[in-house]
Amino acid sequence: xxxxxxxxxxxxxxxxxxxxxxxxxxxxxxxxxxxxxxxxxxxxxxxxxxxxxxxxxxxxxxxxxxxxxxxxxxxxxxxxxxxxxxxxxxxxxxxxxxxxxxxxxxxxxxxxxxxxxxxxxxxxxxxxxxxxxxxxxxxxxxxxxxxxxxxxxxxxxxxxxxxxxxxxxxxxxxxxxxxxxxxxxxxxxxxxxxxxxxxxxxxxxxxxxxxxxxxxxxxxxxxxxxxxxxxxxxxxxxxxxxxxxxxxxxxxxxxxxxxxxxxxxxxxxxxxxxxxxxxxxxxxxxxxxxxxxxxxxxxxxxxxxxxxxxxxxxxxxxxxxxxxxxxxxxx
Numbered sequence: 001x002x003x004x005x006x007x008x009x010x011x012x013x014x015x016x017x018x019x020x021x022x023x024x025x026x027x028x029x030x031x032x033x034x035x036x037x038x039x040x041x042x043x044x045x046x047x048x049x050x051x052x053x054x055x056x057x058x059x060x061x062x063x064x065x066x067x068x069x070x071x072x073x074x075x076x077x078x079x080x081x082x083x084x085x086x087x088x089x090x091x092x093x094x095x096x097x098x099x100x101x102x103x104x105x106x107x108x109x110x111x112x113x114x115x116x117x118x119x120x121x122x123x124x125x126x127x128x129x130x131x132x133x134x135x136x137x138x139x140x141x142x143x144x145x146x147x148x149x150x151x152x153x154x155x156x157x158x159x160x161x162x163x164x165x166x167x168x169x170x171x172x173x174x175x176x177x178x179x180x181x182x183x184x185x186x187x188x189x190x191x192x193x194x195x196x197x198x199x200x201x202x203x204x205x206x207x208x209x210x211x212x213x214x215x216x217x218x219x220x221x222x223x224x225x226x227x228x229x230x231x232x233x234x235x236x237x238x239x240x241x242x243x244x245x246x247x248x249x250x251x252x253x254x255x256x257x258x259x260x261x262x263x264x265x266x267x268x269x270x271x272x273x274x275x276x277x278x279x280x281x282x283x284x285x286x287x288x289x290x291x292x293x294x295x296x297x298x299x300x301x302x303x304x305x306x307x308x309x310x311x312x313x314x315x316x317x318x319x320x321x322x323x324x325x326x327x328x329x330x331x
Contacts, residue, residue, distance in 0.1 A: 117165050131249050175280040206233060
């Protein structure tokens with residue numbers, strides 16, 4: 001489950017032009033350790049550029065609130081105090097943790113915010129020559145377990161029961177940030193744009209000519225082709241995939257996405273793309289479905305009809321949820 005989205009293959013097709021009424025400005029920056037592509041439609045260039053600055057500031061604020069890599073953040077303090085004492089956090093941090101814990105529960109650990117404590121025994125840089133031993137795999141997840149996270153809403157505290165436990169938002173943080181930026185821009189009167197945080201993409205409004213944003217879904221088995229081009233006016237799209245980082249042993253492919261319950265890499269699915277109103281939630285679902293697999297993943301998503309998904313198996317089979325008709329979007 002670790003280090004998910006730096007390799008998402010989502011390509012958005014953007015018409016770049018200026019009309020008398022609106023301009024579209026774009027900027028690519030590095031935030032939260034990842035690439036962010038920010039596109040804003042506004043009445044003039046100065047307003048658009050100022051809005052992009054505000055998006056960058058908002059993502060930076062969120063990073064310094066929830067990162068488990070920056071020592072000064074509240075989440076880092078929660079992790080330092082694991083097994084010792086509860087830590088009081090801001091309402092925003094508490095609410096995000098609460099939603100993440102809820103996702104951990106509904107997926108029965110397919111998603112687990114305590115995955116940050118997992119030992120990195122799997123290497124996907126070409127250096128692995130053999131499978132780790134079952135004992136090493138079991139030990140790698142012994143400090144992982146969402147049931148050992150205690151939330152106290154009244155006092156706004158988070159407590160990790162076991163020493164050495166950690167929580168992290170590597171699988172939700174970018175989606176949360178893009179959602180927040182959309183809400184911020186709408187509150188400031190910016191009626192259209194895209195914030196794409198390393199493949200966690202949130203869109204709102206339309207392009208300057210009034211047409212929908214067009215999101216190209218890349219074929220993970222042939223990176224030079226698109227499976228479909230899907231219009232999005234207001235919504236999010238997120239992909240989790242194993243097509244760039246994996247190892248093979250005895251003819252079996254093991255992805256870089258680790259099942260937090262077992263410590264073993266997931267198999268069966270090459271990529272999962274989820275569409276829905278929130279990038280944060282779509283992000284959690286895409287990661288969870290990679291772990292749960294096709295059958296359990298589709299069963300889970302069926303309970304949330306506002307979300308749709310496209311799955312590609314390791315054998316190249318394309319599968320969609322019943323509420324997504326891919327034929328109308330095919331090239």
